Amino acid sequence: RKEVEQDPGPFNVPEGATVAFNCTYSNSASQSFFWYRQDCRKEPKLLMSVYSSGNEDGRFTAQLNRASQYISLLIRDSKLSDSATYLCVVTFTGFQKLVFGTGTRLLVSP
Amino acid sequence: GAVVSQHPSRVICKSGTSVKIECRSLDFQATTMFWYRQFPKQSLMLMATSNEGSKATYEQGVEKDKFLINHASLTLSTLTVTSAHPEDSSFYICSARDGSNEQFFGPGTRLTVL
Numbered sequence: 001r002k003e004v005e006q007d008p009g010p011f012n013v014p015e016g017a018t019v020a021f022n023c024t025y026s027n028s029a030s031q032s033f034f035w036y037r038q039d040c041r042k043e044p045k046l047l048m049s050v051y052s053s054g055n056e057d058g059r060f061t062a063q064l065n066r067a068s069q070y071i072s073l074l075i076r077d078s079k080l081s082d083s084a085t086y087l088c089v090v091t092f093t094g095f096q097k098l099v100f101g102t103g104t105r106l107l108v109s110p
Numbered sequence: 111g112a113v114v115s116q117h118p119s120r121v122i123c124k125s126g127t128s129v130k131i132e133c134r135s136l137d138f139q140a141t142t143m144f145w146y147r148q149f150p151k152q153s154l155m156l157m158a159t160s161n162e163g164s165k166a167t168y169e170q171g172v173e174k175d176k177f178l179i180n181h182a183s184l185t186l187s188t189l190t191v192t193s194a195h196p197e198d199s200s201f202y203i204c205s206a207r208d209g210s211n212e213q214f215f216g217p218g219t220r221l222t223v224l
Contacts, residue, residue: 004153041201042217042218043203043217043218044154044215087153087154097144097156098154098205100153100154100155101153102151
């Protein structure tokens, strides 16, 4: 079983739609959680950290459920510029090793 | 955020040659740098963790004699792919960690081995 699993998609949505991505992780010792965004042939960029209390940054909301080992990302009012691959990432003690999911591809169309 | 550069951005080489990739933290000192590899439609996989002034720690399945890592200063780490073969063709990305523990990624190097 992969350490971090994501639905690869693609998710095809129209502009303005709300879309949600899910991610599960297998190691209960995972300590920190993030969503990264990766554009085609580019490096990943940190989108937001994920906390148990949930956190929101503009149109983006992230949630963590430690009991179910589940992380989610909600994007409201999708923009064309949101088209990218969204990577779920977990780390362990000491923030040393980032473990990436395979990513979920989002395509927002006019 | 902090800036990390990689050079070259793209390299094409013949099978059997060695290729060196540089990773630099431009505006901060990085005691730890990381090297990842990403094959098409796959996730980034950590290859090794590089600590300044000491030997790199390689992930399981990564050949340390094939992927030579040197972290000679707080702003530079290099990855040398020795005797490259077509199966080594991939997107190699480095990251550097600043004092806040956030990792900043370089723009990546696309290696094509013919």
